[in-house]
Amino acid sequence: MKRAKMKKTLLLSTLLLSTCVFLFPQQEIYLTLKEGVPAISMALPDFIAHSPSPGAKEAAEIIHQVISDDLTYSRIFELLPKKYYDYIRPLDPKNIKFKDWESIQASILLAGEISDGEGENIIFEGKLYDVKGQRFIFGKRYQATRNLYRLAAHRMADEIVKVLSGEKPIFTTKIVFVSDRDGNDELYMMDYDGQNQTRLTFNKTRDYMPAWSADGKRIAFTSYKKLGEAGLYLLDLEAGKISPVSTRGTNFSPSFSPDGKNLAFCSSMDGNSEIYVAAADGKNIKRLTFNEKVDTAPSWSPTNREIAFVSDRSGSPQIYIMDAEGSNVRRVSFGGTYHDSPAWSPTGDRIVYVSRVENIFDLYILNLRTNQITKLTESNARNESPGWSPDGRHIVFTSNLDGSLQIYSIDYDATNLRRLTSKGSNKLPDWSD
Amino acid sequence: MIKRMAIILFVCALTFLFLMSCKPKAKTTPTPPPPAKEQPKVEKVEEAPAVKKPELSEEEIFMSKSLEEINLESPLKMIHFDYDRYEIREDAKPVLETDSTWLRKYPSIKVLIEGHCDERGTEEYNLALGEKRARSTMDYLTSLGISPDRMKIISYGKSQPLDTGATEMAWQKNRRAQFLIIEK
Numbered sequence: 287m288k289r290a291k292m293k294k295t296l297l298l299s300t301l302l303l304s305t306c307v308f309l310f311p312q313q314e315i316y317l318t319l320k321e322g323v324p325a326i327s328m329a330l331p332d333f334i335a336h337s338p339s340p341g342a343k344e345a346a347e348i349i350h351q352v353i354s355d356d357l358t359y360s361r362i363f364e365l366l367p368k369k370y371y372d373y374i375r376p377l378d379p380k381n382i383k384f385k386d387w388e389s390i391q392a393s394i395l396l397a398g399e400i401s402d403g404e405g406e407n408i409i410f411e412g413k414l415y416d417v418k419g420q421r422f423i424f425g426k427r428y429q430a431t432r433n434l435y436r437l438a439a440h441r442m443a444d445e446i447v448k449v450l451s452g453e454k455p456i457f458t459t460k461i462v463f464v465s466d467r468d469g470n471d472e473l474y475m476m477d478y479d480g481q482n483q484t485r486l487t488f489n490k491t492r493d494y495m496p497a498w499s500a501d502g503k504r505i506a507f508t509s510y511k512k513l514g515e516a517g518l519y520l521l522d523l524e525a526g527k528i529s530p531v532s533t534r535g536t537n538f539s540p541s542f543s544p545d546g547k548n549l550a551f552c553s554s555m556d557g558n559s560e561i562y563v564a565a566a567d568g569k570n571i572k573r574l575t576f577n578e579k580v581d582t583a584p585s586w587s588p589t590n591r592e593i594a595f596v597s598d599r600s601g602s603p604q605i606y607i608m609d610a611e612g613s614n615v616r617r618v619s620f621g622g623t624y625h626d627s628p629a630w631s632p633t634g635d636r637i638v639y640v641s642r643v644e645n646i647f648d649l650y651i652l653n654l655r656t657n658q659i660t661k662l663t664e665s666n667a668r669n670e671s672p673g674w675s676p677d678g679r680h681i682v683f684t685s686n687l688d689g690s691l692q693i694y695s696i697d698y699d700a701t702n703l704r705r706l707t708s709k710g711s712n713k714l715p716d717w718s719d
Numbered sequence: 720m721i722k723r724m725a726i727i728l729f730v731c732a733l734t735f736l737f738l739m740s741c742k743p744k745a746k747t748t749p750t751p752p753p754p755a756k757e758q759p760k761v762e763k764v765e766e767a768p769a770v771k772k773p774e775l776s777e778e779e780i781f782m783s784k785s786l787e788e789i790n791l792e793s794p795l796k797m798i799h800f801d802y803d804r805y806e807i808r809e810d811a812k813p814v815l816e817t818d819s820t821w822l823r824k825y826p827s828i829k830v831l832i833e834g835h836c837d838e839r840g841t842e843e844y845n846l847a848l849g850e851k852r853a854r855s856t857m858d859y860l861t862s863l864g865i866s867p868d869r870m871k872i873i874s875y876g877k878s879q880p881l882d883t884g885a886t887e888m889a890w891q892k893n894r895r896a897q898f899l900i901i902e903k
Binding site for chain 2: 494495514
């Protein structure tokens, strides 16, 4: 019932937002963005509300704030300090004075306007300008009701990143996780910035270890809902349906291939923890590892051709890579006695993993090109279950840094730590594509 | 309701009185014999035939209980493991021997063996380790003659600690294989 309603709202919001249009044909302008390259300086003056209604003013504030937070988080842009705008004439959307903006060091300008739409809707129009080139880059118009202001803002920010950097935008992505806030461990999801935390499963027993499908339509997870079984299930978010993949033995650690075709997971269905791969619909299960020791925690390479995983075949848990068919196994972690939970970055050149030293768990990044290892977290705590944002710039993970288990995100270069959850204990995050 | 009953009673009483008064004032010649003195009936008191409950065997008493009741008594004792290990420890063997004796006594019982870990492992590896602990427990019981058909295993990893503390004592308590009776 509730799900049907949610579905309806989702559908509605899609409809509403799909009314947005490109105001002008999109031009391909790519600014090269590489590590170490300074961020693009961007002017994001307050949005102009063309209606005296308090709703329009509020919308202008919320949407401006969300876009500003999004673009700052991306680190592709550096927003100019607000006080700079006092040095020049106020923004006139009909007549952009490029020289003014150039004088305060802006490379890019986003001009936003809010007007009243049909009924409860407001219309948000954002136009992006290349200040130096003195030209309009692109514009978008969104019609949204109050509960969708944030989504409209995230969509605009997505477009800006896509157009200016060519990178995969992340502002409309979601993080699925496990929380006990309502009594027992259940699946929840939230926006990438921790907003809109919503419950997804309603079982009386534990639901665990969720993983997004490549298209973001389904979530694979472990559930103890049947006595004596730790089964792997697929939750179809649109249909609100749950179907079993494998229920014999303990089944866990699902990971969808980036091309959306396959689902790797760990199971003891044949007596020992081994890695299996099924088609994305959960059918046609094939075994990949044959080893009397523990094999677990599969994670696909972005090329879909290899899988990183953990095995204790050497005596302690270490990280290995194998071909997607299970052959050509090679060890990639050395030193240390406990490495686990590898997650292959979408850029392909890095694997983030957990390493245990004494009783401290920290996250490390192995650079596959240089074989260099960098420590990502430095805390006297347990940092666990890392996963990448789809642009490969951020990592989401679980930590008991502040006492209870909560979900945090951090950038690949160990900066920008932020906590995303606070209610109950929260763990096992997975970032959608 | 009460009112109506009162009225009915009143009417009854009136009728009775009326009838009584109508009764011809008896020409009571023979005085009626004095009403027989109410003699207490003598009843032969015998020792109550104690409701003889059929002698229940220990097994029958046991089987009359619900699964929940049986599990509350936890007739099968849990065993503990070393850090990062899943081999059956020497001190666990006598425990499993006692458990196997009990399982032989109640041959219809089926159990779920749950493997658990302490918090000092990752989620994934602990699920695998818990599974190994449950399996080595099952294997040991099998070697003691318990049919594997009577046992199922599951791993909870570190998700169900008995003690949430972060001390060696708590961790030791949590590294365990425990039993749940699922069929009798």
